[in-house]
Amino acid sequence: MKNYRISRRNFLGTSAAAGLGSLTFPAFVTGCSSEPRKKVEVVAFLDQAPDGQELKAGLIGCGGRGTGAAIDFLNAGPNLKIVALGDVLLDRITSCREELKKQKGAEVPDEKCFVGFDAFQKVLDSGVDMVILATPPFFRPEHFAAAVEAHKHVFMEKPVCVDPVGARSVIASARKAQGLELSVVTGTQRRHQRDYVATYKNIAEGMMGEIVSANCYWNGGKLWHRDPNPDWTEMEYMIRDWVNWCWLSGDHIVEQHVHNLDVINWFTGKYPVKAVGFGSRLRRVTGDQYDNFSIDYVFDNNMHVHSMCRQINGCVNDVSERVQGTKGYSNCINTIWDLTGKELWKYEYPAADDGQPGTDLKISPYVQEHIDLVNSIRTGKPFVEAENTAMSTLVAIMGRVSAYTGKEVTLDEIMNSDLKLGPKVFALGPVDVPKEAPLPGEAYVPGT
């Protein structure tokens, strides 16, 4: 996919995220295949963002993840401030303000709190340096495009879109952001997680040979749902219940499983060329989404990757990735084994407070991604992560469309598709979208 000219910035701008681009990696390792051991550079992570001029951020989307992201941002270093809030719903702003005050003593004045579908524009116009985009994913491409047009640095949550039209918009906005030397980090935090990055480095350097297959899983429980409320319009209800509606979330393979698919794309340094999958809706309570998907992704050279995701309570859970190499395998997060199961390498976690061997990172990846972003902004080394995330989101969409239709879907098809979800009119009223879960294939008709 990545045949376009790679600008100087793409190479030099990776300081904040240390060889995280699958874009630059393959050329790097194949360029010296004759050498027994390749060298892959990853930049050391900072424990805290460097100090600098006050960085004023606006938060667009003040729900749970938005509020969490705002607090992670404030925890990333000195002189960071949340100065404006925007949301479609007033009560989300109220609860976010309370939480910011309680946890960080941060106050946002009334005149910098904006409510409505145009709140994002008002936040962008309120004198901020950067924005945190954390609304339901449907709105992301539009908000990202507006932020780039307004020359703002961006932290945005994954997934970055719900359909191919949105994916292309995000890719184009990402390239515009590169032209403007902005910094953009997306919430695929595994790329900012020290154990993952260390494992990536060892695999890229050939510790377990060439990757020949992979698996990834987000098998977990039900997330949450809201029941309709007679006081709410349909739009308000759907937005409150957004993780259950495909047009808002992209379905759970896109909304949640994109994390794992992104890891596979990152570690293999490429994207699948086609997908065949299926899924169904067995126990979901509201909305129009499925609650399980199983997708066979095919990469070039006929390499297969199996992806599984489920949101049903009371089943066996597993959220992980696994890559198989010619000389070993890895869980992507912290360990590499040889083909006999002998441990070749294990990530060394910092010691716990009591001096015992640790099992956790000291810096949460959710904070680390903000440290990386603020570092990139304050050191003037622009870094734009969004295109990788848009492609991984598109890969998830490809799987979803295959499951919904029962058809094989190629990356070319999905890349060129004009599929666009969601209603045409945005107001707190009825929502003109399909509300039934899609059915693949044909029904049996008696007598035929």
Next chain:
Amino acid sequence: MKKIRAWFLAGVVVGIIIIASGSVAVRRTSTNEYCASCHEIHPQATVSWKKSVHYNTKSGNHTGCVECHLPPYGKGYMAAKIKTGARDVWSKWTKDPASFDWEERSRLEHAQKYVYESSCIACHENLFPQGLSKEGEDAHIYYTSKNKPEDLRCINCHLDAGHYIEGYVHAGNTAFVKPMQANLPVYTAPMVVRQFESFTEQIPGSTISFGMMKIPGGKFRMGSPGDEPFHSTEEGPVLEVQVDSFFMAEVEVTWDEYLAFYAQTAAEGRTTDSEGLRATGGSTDAITGATPPYGQPDQGWGKGKRPAISISYHAAETYCKWLSLVTGKHYRLPTEAEWEYACRGRTTTPYFFPGDPKRFEKTGIRARISSNDTAVINTYAVYAGNSRSKTQEPDFVAPNPFGLKNMSGNVAEFCSDWYQPDAYSKYPAGQLVNPKGPTLGTERVIRGGSYKDEAGRIRSAARDYTRTEAWLRTDPQMPKSIWWYSDCFYVGFRVVCEYDELTGKNRQELAKEGN
């Protein structure tokens, strides 16, 4: 020793002077004024440049001639300058500027020879500037992807960047169809046909009518014998074919006719079924017509009675379905056999008019030096020898024996047969009745040749075929249009109408056929 040093210094000085004067010469011969001193022979060169966006930049910086017409420094600049300069000097001395068709030279096929892609990119480093439209984003994502065709250049979409072109557009062209002439009567009903006679069809709800000629059925020899000049093996073996009576349009479907369809059926948005069976139902009776074109399907040659071009096979088929619906008759594309039968008009010669293809052909040294008598072919056909590289209106030519115009030349025409080079040899021996071609294929037959073709390619038996992928190569849209070819301007189509109970065939005749 001193002497040597003096000579050495003198040499250095002379060297510097030569290099400096050389670089002065390069600079002096690269100014806009210097270019214009010769290129004023086509006066629109400077005028159109000054009307273009490259002259009227926001920053007030004029992009000069050599910045597009030569590659960037260090990327073949000098070599190109020497080559271009030598060619220009030669042309200046030996050629008559009036003999050039400057309009033709400014079209893409020629322009791409002297506009350097590397120069575009040297200035336009950032293909994703702020304010880039959604269409621009999609087009530039495609341009920077691995799917970019080799021959997709900046000027495929930005042809008017350096020289203003009246009416040029490379964008969603919703203004392509202007309101129709209001002072003409609008037809409220189609023509009623009660017997097998030529008639004038009327398109209800429009001001458009067109002639339909009766083509009485009969037998003919389809294809060409091996000794026919320019014969190709795909034209043989010669087949004994019988076709039934039908009606055929006097002229290739005109822009007026096609735009009547477009105006009544055009759909703004495209649809997709990639989200499974969510959207159930939906009427299949109504015809959804073409989406607005991207760019300029008529190439700026004019619409009106010129044949509609850039129309996809799918669009042509849909047009026929629509025409059938609004006229209450059965219109469709001709089969290859019907097409050749109608073209020949009972002649058995290479053309339906007298003459030897070899005497009309302009290629080859012999043809170039001998003056061929092309008076006859010029009367009947629009082809490379007389077309000025574009389509012409039907009045340009005289009709064939069935009263049909432009069967040979002007634009090649779709047939409903799948194309196979060996289709003729696959038929069973003996008399064929209404053959319809192979049952499977990927491309369709096109017949008749076009304004671009030399005389040998517009013979009655000459066969050709659609090239779907190449004809959509530079469509930047996602997905590519199913209605408009972005890269094919030499193909159009002609409708036939069935002679059946809807067009006056009576019960006796129908019963007779039943026997």
